[in-house]
Amino acid sequence: MSDTASAPAARHAVVAAALDLFAAQGFEATSVEQIAQAAGISRSTFFRQFGGKDDVVFADHELLLDELRSYLSQPHDNPWAAVCEASMWVFKQFTADPELARRRYSVVRGVPALREREIVTVFRYERLFDEYLRESLPGLDPIDAVGFAALVTAVHNHVLRQLLRGTKRVPASVLRRALDDVMRRYGVHPHGTDAAPDDVVVAVFPRRMPSAEVARRLSEHLG
Incomplete structure (x- = not known):
């Protein structure tokens, strides 16, 4: 041997x-x-x-998490986009061998202890993204950091499950479009593009109004 x-x-x-x-x-x-x-x-x-x-069973995740820490420790002009690129990179690693990924998914689904560990593993990705955003964007509201990290992770897992539960190839472009939409939801334009003139909204609110109420009213009026 x-x-x-x-x-x-x-x-x-x-x-x-x-x-x-x-x-x-x-x-x-x-x-x-x-x-x-x-x-x-x-x-x-x-x-x-x-x-x-x-x-x-989770050996690949340990390697991926180490590599993501290394990637995110490098300088990035757009931290939001860097998190999305990290998510894309993980997705491509699993789609490189979809049959192996499907076998892992099937095994994990059938063993309660493995399912629990999978939940913890997913949270480790989310926490890594959350901590990176807070460090890279001083003054960022922690709710925005954890919200973005959670949404990116959830969207990634949703698209990945399409691959794992089926038999067909799911191109990375599917995840790319979904992550671009996540960034737009946070007012970040993907790929460094500028906002179109009709994509800018100017609103005036009382200084003392809570930010959550400002967000609620904007969401209500913008639909």
Whole structure:
């Protein structure tokens, strides 16, 4: 048996082998020894690289989260767009191997403990985006930061589920259009485009009026 599973291709092979076994004989009935044997690595290498059976299911997410932290730590002219680009990048990683993504989805749906961990994992993406926006835009209302992060994450997951629950390809352009709409909802124009003349609204409100009431009235009048 090989004692290396650190390279991306090798890690991907171990994840694929594990998911194949989980799908064929069930998560609980599959042992670490069986996964290691199917992947061609030692049991000790599996534990060193992944930790446990549930960890191997979410191994891709751990790598993605680390890579997103690195991406968001770089300078970006438009933090809102940077969050959307991060979401796009994650989507493209999963659509690169849709069959593997579908097998993972099927396994997770059938194991309550994995579903709970999936919820926590989704929240980690949302929290990463939220914290990045607050750091990048000093003075930003925390509600706007968490709201944008939550909406981007929810839209991403909605489009991704279209891929996971079906058999057809879902192009990245579907998510791109949805995320562009998210930015417009927050008054941010995607791709650095300027607002059209009829896209600007000037309104006057009493200084003491709560911002939430201002937003409510604007929403009411703008439909």
